[in-house]
Each structure stands twice: as structure tokens, then as C-alpha cells.
Amino acid sequence: MSKPAPAELTTLSIAQAGNLLTRGEITSTALTEAFLARIDAVDHKIASYITVTADRARIAAKQADMELSQGLNRGPLHGIPIALKDIYETEGVLTTGHSHLRADYVPAVDAETVRRLKAGGAVILGKLATHEFANGAMTPDQPFPAARNPWNTDYQPGGSSSGSGAAVAAALCMGAMGSDTGGSIRNPAGFCGTAGIKPTYGLVSRCGIFPLSFSFDTAGPLAWTVEDNALMLDVLAGHDPNDQASAEATKVDYGAATQRSIKGMRIALARTWYEGNLTADMAKGMDEAVRVLREQGAVVEEVVFPDIWDYHICGRVVITVEAHAIHRQEVIETPEKFGYTTRRRFQLGAFLTAEQYLSALRFRRKLQVDTRAAMRGYDLVVAPNQWGQPEKFEEPQAIFHFFGKASLSMPFNVTGQPAMTVCCGFGSDGFPLAFQLAGRPFDEASVFAAGAAYERATPWRLRRPTL
Amino acid sequence: MTEDKAPPTIEEFRVRAALTGLPLTAEDIEHLHKGYVGLLKLMERIPSHWAWAAEPPHVFRADE
Numbered sequence: 001m002s003k004p005a006p007a008e009l010t011t012l013s014i015a016q017a018g019n020l021l022t023r024g025e026i027t028s029t030a031l032t033e034a035f036l037a038r039i040d041a042v043d044h045k046i047a048s049y050i051t052v053t054a055d056r057a058r059i060a061a062k063q064a065d066m067e068l069s070q071g072l073n074r075g076p077l078h079g080i081p082i083a084l085k086d087i088y089e090t091e092g093v094l095t096t097g098h099s100h101l102r103a104d105y106v107p108a109v110d111a112e113t114v115r116r117l118k119a120g121g122a123v124i125l126g127k128l129a130t131h132e133f134a135n136g137a138m139t140p141d142q143p144f145p146a147a148r149n150p151w152n153t154d155y156q157p158g159g160s161s162s163g164s165g166a167a168v169a170a171a172l173c174m175g176a177m178g179s180d181t182g183g184s185i186r187n188p189a190g191f192c193g194t195a196g197i198k199p200t201y202g203l204v205s206r207c208g209i210f211p212l213s214f215s216f217d218t219a220g221p222l223a224w225t226v227e228d229n230a231l232m233l234d235v236l237a238g239h240d241p242n243d244q245a246s247a248e249a250t251k252v253d254y255g256a257a258t259q260r261s262i263k264g265m266r267i268a269l270a271r272t273w274y275e276g277n278l279t280a281d282m283a284k285g286m287d288e289a290v291r292v293l294r295e296q297g298a299v300v301e302e303v304v305f306p307d308i309w310d311y312h313i314c315g316r317v318v319i320t321v322e323a324h325a326i327h328r329q330e331v332i333e334t335p336e337k338f339g340y341t342t343r344r345r346f347q348l349g350a351f352l353t354a355e356q357y358l359s360a361l362r363f364r365r366k367l368q369v370d371t372r373a374a375m376r377g378y379d380l381v382v383a384p385n386q387w388g389q390p391e392k393f394e395e396p397q398a399i400f401h402f403f404g405k406a407s408l409s410m411p412f413n414v415t416g417q418p419a420m421t422v423c424c425g426f427g428s429d430g431f432p433l434a435f436q437l438a439g440r441p442f443d444e445a446s447v448f449a450a451g452a453a454y455e456r457a458t459p460w461r462l463r464r465p466t467l
Numbered sequence: 468m469t470e471d472k473a474p475p476t477i478e479e480f481r482v483r484a485a486l487t488g489l490p491l492t493a494e495d496i497e498h499l500h501k502g503y504v505g506l507l508k509l510m511e512r513i514p515s516h517w518a519w520a521a522e523p524p525h526v527f528r529a530d531e
Binding site: 200307316331335343344348362363403416440 | 487
């Protein structure tokens with residue numbers, strides 16, 4: 001590609017920017033300044049940032065440029081502007097969890113993922129809005145404004161990684177870190193039209209990230225393209241002895257995986273999860289996604305998985321109990337400092353018994369085994385990412401989100417499999433549509449291969465929200 | 468949990484709430500009662516009897 005004008009820098013993909021940086025055609029400083037200027041100009045419309053670390057970003061960009069000029073390239077994120085959900089601890093930088101309870105908290109040490117990003121040469125632009133402590137509900141009674149959806153600011157961006165989805169879609173960073181306990185990466189990725197991956201449980205360290213549910217929490221990226229997510233995961237994945245759940249998985253080149261052909265790949269379509277319940281736009285988007293995957297050479301067949309409500313309730317019980325255990329002391333000592341909805345969600349776990357919790361854990365094992373059996377002979381699962389459009393900004397959020405519809409993202413939190421959100425067009429209301437691709441545990445490579453093949457065959461990455 | 472047990476009434480739930488150690492307002496208890504009863508209903512999907520082999524791992528592994 002030709003050298004981009006300054007205004008075009010913020011819509012480059014990470015892969016494109018990396019190539020231009022390596023060739024010396026742009027600098028990290030120019031890239032960083034372009035993002036800082038855009039944040040300054042438009043973020044007041046969507047409130048995706050809680051803290052912008054402009055001075056630190058400029059120093060990191062200068063360092064990245066100096067290293068590149070001396071022939072040192074730290075990898076695919078060298079000089080790339082990234083932002084972090086505000087539950088990632090950052091040395092010397094406010095880390096609030098979007099809560100009154102941590103409104104003044106400045107950690108002394110970076111989260112392991114932040115350390116890896118910095119070691120990989122990434123430039124950290126700042127900290128992003130989230131639902132309070134990643135609990136999955138947007139409420140107005142928090143110390144910072146809630147993020148809005150850049151496609152239509154009268155709507156929510158989804159969550160809990162709300163600022164991450166909004167900032168990536170609005171070109172206010174090239175990639176963002178989110179977390180996914182019951183869908184908190186995939187939900188905003190879908191509603192904001194970005195790609196985002198919940199990695200296999202255990203692939204990416206959670207050390208230094210505010211927890212919500214020990215046995216479900218995962219950390220992962222959101223970025224505009226599938227390939228950019230792969231490049232971020234190349235830097236993020238790896239064993240961390242300080243995270244009890246961290247796995248010792250074989251190192252994989254995810255960036256290279258995005259170039260793989262999917263001819264002959266076998267994909268199981270989980271139609272029973274959603275048949276008859278999607279909006280007309282989403283149903284059409286799903287059918288089209290399946291058609292495109294088949295066109296690329298994949299074999300897509302309908303497979304019956306366990307009932308979606310089984311995954312939903314299993315996940316909700318475990319998360320409710322573990323979130324209570326994590327926040328119990330503050331729920332007792334300073335309940336008034338929690339948001340109206342968050343407090344009730346964190347209190348509810350006190351009413352569940354140990355036997356109920358253990359039954360849910362046993363149920364999880366059964367669902368994991370049954371899902372694996374259903375997937376036998378298939379490389380991936382394909383399913384919708386969302387039922388329809390996002391919620392309106394002003395509409396009060398339900399206190400308990402296990403009522404209403406089952407979560408389409410929860411199955412892969414329960415099984416621990418990697419699951420990626422891929423944009424598959426736009427509805428008649430202008431909102432992005434999205435589907436999920438889930439792989440076998442630690443087979444993120446196949447997920448990236450199929451997601452990238454789909455993106456190359458469709459025009460959806462060319463459309464951005466206007467702010 | 469497949470148990471033939473009626474969900475707690477709001478009065479029964481208040482008694483139980485007093486044992487949790489949480490400082491709860493009347494409004495909290497009303498919301499929590501509604502949430503608990505709803506969760507209990509959904510939990511009917513979870514079997515209550517398990518073979519010993521269903522023992523969950525102490526640390527979850529996605530590839531076990």
C-alpha cells in the first residue's frame with residue numbers, strides 16, 4: 001500500500017501498520033499522535049476512555065522508533081498503539097475497574113499481559129471503560145461515564161469490555177485488551193463490529209487482572225480484523241507460573257495461521273441453539289456466513305449440541321458464587337460503593353449452597369464431555385454471536401441477567417474452548433451482525449484460519465462508524 | 468437441581484438473608500428473592516445425583 005495520509009493512520013490494521021513501521025514508511029510517533037488527536041476529537045461522544053496516558057504513550061512511541069531505526073524489531077506489536085480495559089493493573093497508572101471502590105487505585109506492578117505487550121513494543125494509549133468489575137451490566141451510578149456504541153450513540157456497545165469494543169470500532173486504538181467470563185469480549189466485539197477472541201481458558205495469563213470468576217475468567221484481545229487478533233495473541237499467549245490456571249501449551253504462530261486455506265475444514269453448525277429466535281437480520285447474517293464458509297471450501301454440517309440453557313445456567317451459578325466470594329468483604333463493609341446492579345449481582349452468591357456450586361461444577365464437566373463428543377469429526381463450531389441489536393443506552397439494565405434469553409457466548413466459557421467473534425454484515429438498523437467460531441481447546445489456529453478466510457471473502461472490514 | 472422443594476417465600480428468604488452476614492436493605496432482599504427464585508427454577512436443569520467420576524477438577528483444564 002502507498003504511504004497513508006495522517007488522517008488514514010488510525011484506520012490501518014495492525015498488520016498494515018506493522019509492515020509500514022518495519023519499512024520505515026511511518027513512525028510509531030506519528031501513529032501515536034494520530035490516535036491521541038482522534039481521542040481528543042471524538043472520544044467525548046462515546047466515552048470509551050477513562051484515562052489517556054498521552055505522555056507515557058509518546059515516550060513509548062519514541063523508544064519504539066529509536067529501536068526500529070537501530071534494527072531492533074520486537075515483533076508484530078512493535079510501535080502499535082493499544083489500550084486496556086480498566087481492570088488490567090498498570091504500574092503507576094490509575095486502574096479503577098470502573099468502580100467507586102477503586103477510583104484512586106494506582107498499582108505498583110503491571111499485569112503479566114501488560115508486561116508482555118510492553119515487552120513486545122506496544123504503545124499503551126490508556127485505560128478503557130468497562131462494566132463495574134466486569135460484571136456485565138452498564139449502570140449510570142458509576143464514577144465515570146458509561147461507553148456508548150459508536151454506530152449509534154443512543155445504544156450500548158455491549159460489555160463488559162464496553163470501552164474496548166467502542167474504542168477499536170471508532171479507531172481510537174488499533175487493538176484493545178478485554179476479558180471474557182460469560183461473553184464480555186465477544187458481546188462488545190459483536191455489537192461494535194470488531195473481531196475479538198476469547199482464548200482457551202489457561203492460554204493467556206490473568207495475573208494482575210481484576211477477577212470476576214476464577215474458573216471462568218479469560219483475558220484476550222479485540223481488534224478490527226481477525227488477523228490483528230492473531231498478531232496480538234502471538235504476543236499474549238504463554239505460560240505464567242503466577243496464574244494457577246495457566247497452561248503450558250505449545251507455542252503456535254497465530255499470524256501465520258490466518259493465511260491457511262480452510263478447504264476441507266469441517267465445521268459444526270449449532271443451529272438448535274438459535275433456530276427461530278434470531279432477529280430477521282441476524283438470521284440472514286448467519287445463513288450468509290455459512291454460505292461464505294462453504295464457498296471457501298469448508299464443510300458445514302448441522303450438529304446437535306447440549307441445550308443452550310444448560311450451558312447458560314451452569315455458567316451463571318458458578319459465576320454468581322465465585323463473584324460473591326471475590327467481592328464478599330467489600331459487599332459487607334461498603335455495599336453503598338457498588339453500583340445498584342453490581343451490588344445485587346455480587347450479593348446473590350451468598351444464598352447459594354456449596355452443594356449447588358459443586359453440582360454446577362460437575363455439570364460443567366458433563367457439558368464439556370458432551371460438547372467434545374458432539375464435535376467429534378469437526379474442527380470448529382459456528383453459531384451466532386448475538387440475538388439481535390444492542391440495548392438502548394437509557395434503558396435500565398436487568399439486575400439479574402439470567403432471565404430473558406440464554407447467552408449465546410456462555411457455551412464456550414463453560415467448555416473453556418477458544419471462541420472468536422467475526423462481523424458478518426450489517427442489519428437494516430445499521431448495527432453490525434456477528435457470528436462465533438469456536439475451536440477445540442488450544443486450537444486457536446483453526447479459529448483464526450476460518451475467521452480470516454471469511455473476512456478476506458467479504459467486504460465488511462471496509463465500513464467504519466462515523467463520529 | 469432436581470429436588471421437589473418449593474422456592475422460599477419472601478418471609479423465609481428474609482430469615483435466610485439474616486444469616487448471610489450481609490447488610491441488606493428491604494429493597495435488596497426483594498431483588499435478591501426474585502433473583503434467587505428465578506435461578507432456582509433454572510437450576511432444575513442441573514442433575515442432583517452424580518457418579519463419583521463426575522468429581523470436578525480443582526483447577527479447570529479446557530483440554531482434559
